[in-house]
Amino acid sequence: MSNAPLALITGAGRGIGRAVAEALAPNHTLLLAGRDRDVLARTAAELGAPHGAHVLGVDLGEPAARRSFLSEVTGLEGQLGARVQVLVNNAGAAHSAPLARTGDDDWARLFELNCTAPFVLTRALVPGMIAGGWGRIVNVASTAALKGYAYTAAYSASKAGLLGWTRALAVELAAKEVTVNAVCPGFTDTDIVADAARNIQATTGRSEDDARKALARFSPQGRLRSPAEVADLIAWLVRPGAGGVTGQALAIDGGETA
Structure with missing residues (x-):
């Protein structure tokens, strides 16, 4: 049984999520979550993670699926004899349309996946982090949470909501050795x-x-941006030495929001 910290990464099969898995694999036991189990399985096989990589298929935009997923995570924690100490909320979706063509369903779908799902996972896993005396939560937001882009009202609002509860929870958990930060990539x-x-x-x-x-x-x-650039920043944030950084929205955008 590995003593490496247990890290849960959502949206881990592609893009930023896969790059994060690669960056964390040398020092963490990985839980790789996403909608496509086949893609996740290939990712796990290709990583060659020395501390192990476990695949969890889930559509985090569905409340019932989230509940089943969290039960599965709890079961894995029991099998591994460890609690999740690192949570990277990366899974998300985008939508681009003028205001008049942004429907209620579009708005609800983006908030469910981009804002509510990360909150639900965080709420479920924080007690274990507190009990263990240490934790790292990183939410993948966007420069759209920091500035305006035309035709992205629903997406920008969902990412701004994610950033809002990131900051509030960081203050709430500041004395618990659990940090909560957001990274805000530009176009990646x-x-x-x-x-x-x-x-x-x-x-x-x-x-x-x-x-x-x-x-x-x-x-x-x-x-x-390259996914690896974003992953490097996330890997730094989950290090023990980054304990003084919490409640931050760290833009990685080549100066766009300077």
Whole structure:
């Protein structure tokens, strides 16, 4: 049985989540959560995590699925003889549309996955962190939580909500050796940006490559973030030496929000 801290990463099969799994694998036992078990299983196999990687399939946007998932996490904690000490709430979804075409269902779906699901998981796992005397929670938000982008009202609001409870909970847990932070990436080379580029292509007639370049130009550095860059920041935040950093919204955007 490994003595490595137990880390739960949501949305772990692709993009930022997979990069986080790679960054944490050398020093953590991993719980990899996401909707596609096959993708997660391949990720677990490819990581070669020395302390083990366990796959948990779940659609975190569904309340009933979250309840079953948390029961499964509790069962794994018992099997492993450890409690989750690191929680990376990375799973999320985006939506881009003018206000008039942003429906109630779009709004509710984004809040359910981007804001409510991370809160529910955090609420369930914090007691174990407190009992163990140590914990790290990192929420993957967005620069959309810090500034305005046209056609992203629902997405921006859901990420701003995530950031709001991050700050409140950080203060609440400050004396418990449990930190709560948010990372706010700018446009990052993930499936979400690929979808955004295709949407721009469909609505403007520009090529997908031109659309990607337009998104990259939001950053003064003129490029998209890489998932590994974001993962490196998250890996630093979960280190014991980062205990003095809590309640922060750490932008990783090449200077866009400077």
